[in-house]
Amino acid sequence: MKDDLSLMGTVLRIExxxxxxxxxxxxxxxxKGCPLQCSWCSTPESQCRAPEKGYDAGRCMGCGRCVASCPAGALHLSSEVSKVSKVSVDQTKCSRCFLCVVKCPHRAWKQYGSIMTVEEVIKEISKDEIFFFHSGGGVTVSGGEALSQVDFTAAVLRACGRRGIPAALETSCYAPWGExxxxxxxxxxxxxDLKLMDRDLHQQWVGVDNSxxxxxxxxxxQSSHPVEIMVRIPLIPGLNDSDDNLAATGAFCRSLKKLKGIEILPYHRLGKETYSHLGRDYAFKKLLPPSPAWILERAGFLAGQxxxxxxxxxGNEVA
Ligand code: SF4
Ligand code: SF4
Structure with a gap:
């Protein structure tokens, strides 16, 4: 099949x-774009498919330049300058031109995501080919959920394959088998990711069931594709850390022939500020990150299964 280099997708960032x-x-x-709604998500800016903007009131000086430059009249200076918000936005008027991001001298506005072609993405990835060659590395496509832009993802991976760049995918596997x-x-x-083994709890905390x-x-x-699988568990205190869930996870993993390892990803709150910049509520604001000892104990329990x-x-193997 021919590379479709002109295909467009929404890219959050390239690291x-x-x-x-x-x-x-x-x-x-x-x-960008994800069909799941994990309550603990640390990258809320990756959930919506379209590019969007965030506002950091802590940086805003209330100078009004963004308000004056907005062609849609979507921005207004608050009459009362407060720490919470000096500029209000009418989302129904915003045309997502991102001029406010460009015009702000204090970087109080931030753009999350941009539209790129496969060709543009490959041009960026190709700059690192020398590092791939010397380190045995390659490209990893992640999200959001990369399968929510499956044709774009396939075109990027196909083009990487033709250049001999090894590829990995980070995914929830929540997509029709055909995709x-x-x-x-x-x-x-x-x-x-294996977040929760219980179907109802998965529905409750992730927004979809796990079947x-x-x-x-x-x-x-069971397929003929020679892909190596690594399972990742975002370990969230009080949510998926029970003996029952970890034992069920261990039993499921035991049944997989292509599985190479299980990585525990301990809960953290690095995305908390981004929720506020997006004007959204963070459901887990009272949940503190777990201690290293607790993480090791729970990982040890899973290894014991x-x-x-x-x-x-x-990156360290649990004994
Ligand atoms: S993105 Fe464009 S339309 Fe929307 S608030 Fe900013 S300047 Fe106005
Ligand atoms: S341009 Fe930046 S600093 Fe000035 S009011 Fe807008 S967001 Fe605040």
């Missing part, structure tokens, strides 16, 4: 020289 998302040095392509099949031929590594996710992982494992593969925390 270089990552050492956490696959072998060697990785260039990570973060795409998974469009991607699998281009992948060497798959990183998949499709578990089915897809099983089908990938004999999942058949190593369990890692922060």
């Amino acid at each position: 270089r020289t990552s050492i956490h998302d696959g072998a060697g040095l990785r260039t990570v392509l973060f795409l 998974m099949e469009k991607i699998l031929p281009f992948l060497q590594n798959l990183y998949v 499709l996710i578990l089915d897809n992982i099983r089908r990938i494992d 004999k999942p058949g593969v190593p369990v890692y925390v922060n």
Whole structure:
């Protein structure tokens, strides 16, 4: 099939020289758009498919330049200058031109995401080919959920494959099987989140039930695609840390032939500020990050379930 280099997608950002998302040095392509609503999500700016803007009231000096430059008349200076917000926005009028981002001298506005072609993305990725070659790295496509832009993702991965760039995908596996099949031929590594094994709890905390996710992982494992699977567990205190959930996770992992390891991703609150910049509420604002001792104890419990593969925390194997 011909590369479709003119296909457009919504890119959140491209990060270089990552050492956490696959072998060697990785260039990570973060795409926008996700069909899940994980209550603890640390990248709320990745959930909406369209580019959007955030406002940091702490940086805003109330100078009014953004208000004057907005062609849609969507911005207004608050009559009362407060720490909470000096500028208000009428989202129904905003045309997402992002002039306010450009005009603000204090970087109080920030743009999350931009439209790029496959060709533009490949041009960026190709700048790092020398690092891929020397480190054994490659490209990792992440999200949001990359499968929510499946044709764009497939075109990027196909173009990478033609250049000999190894590819990995970070995904929830929440997509129809036909869409998974469009991607699998281009992948060497798959990183998949296993958030909760109980179907009802998954529905409650993630917004969808987990049947499709578990089915897809099983089908990938039984397929002829020689992809290596790594399971990732975002470990959230009081939500998916119970003995029952970790034992069920261990049993599921034990059944997978292509599984190479399990990574524990401890809960953190790095995305908290972004919720406020987007004008959204952070559901877990009272939940504190767990202690290293607690994380190790829970990881040790999972390893004790004999999942058949190593369990890692922060890159270190748990005994
Ligand atoms: S993105 Fe454009 S239309 Fe929307 S508030 Fe900013 S300047 Fe106005
Ligand atoms: S241009 Fe920046 S500093 Fe000035 S009012 Fe707008 S957001 Fe605030």
